[in-house]
Amino acid sequence: MCVDFTDLNKACLKDFYPLPKIERLVDSSAGYTMMSFLNAFSGYHQIRMVEQDEKHTSFITDHGTFYYRVMSFGLKNAGATYKRMIDTVFRGQKGRYMEAYVDDLLIKSQSGVDHLEDLREILETYRVHNIRLNQSKSIFGAAYRKFLGHMVSGRLGANKTTAVEDSS
Numbered sequence: 001m002c003v004d005f006t007d008l009n010k011a012c013l014k015d016f017y018p019l020p021k022i023e024r025l026v027d028s029s030a031g032y033t034m035m036s037f038l039n040a041f042s043g044y045h046q047i048r049m050v051e052q053d054e055k056h057t058s059f060i061t062d063h064g065t066f067y068y069r070v071m072s073f074g075l076k077n078a079g080a081t082y083k084r085m086i087d088t089v090f091r092g093q094k095g096r097y098m099e100a101y102v103d104d105l106l107i108k109s110q111s112g113v114d115h116l117e118d119l120r121e122i123l124e125t126y127r128v129h130n131i132r133l134n135q136s137k138s139i140f141g142a143a144y145r146k147f148l149g150h151m152v153s154g155r156l157g158a159n160k161t162t163a164v165e166d167s168s
Contacts, residue, residue, distance in 0.1 A: 032108035
């Protein structure tokens, strides 16, 4: 279902909750040789709308009038709301061994043992807050992978991560 929220978005104040700088997130992976890349499943759709705001997302079909009970893509402040939720849920982990950009998460560790413990804590946080992961887009225990358009890798021996912008 595709709904045009142009008029609703014009009536809403902009939420200026900041997104992090991609370069900072990529650079923060330096020195980590074990990484997992997680992706939330239909991220915005996991956030319930405030009940009194649901009626503002109404749309008409041949079968009646409906409205969204969860946040829909296309709402002006969906990105900021989702980012605020991720920052709140993972406040104890962000910056330590986890970085997040909207629904993309990078878990970074120095060793396999540390990585298993870090993943256990992250996945428990997902479970407690009932956030679902997209299994087909999540990679666990990788030495390198594309993250936010950049290739990040932990170089063996040098124990240094390099970030190369992907031109494709």
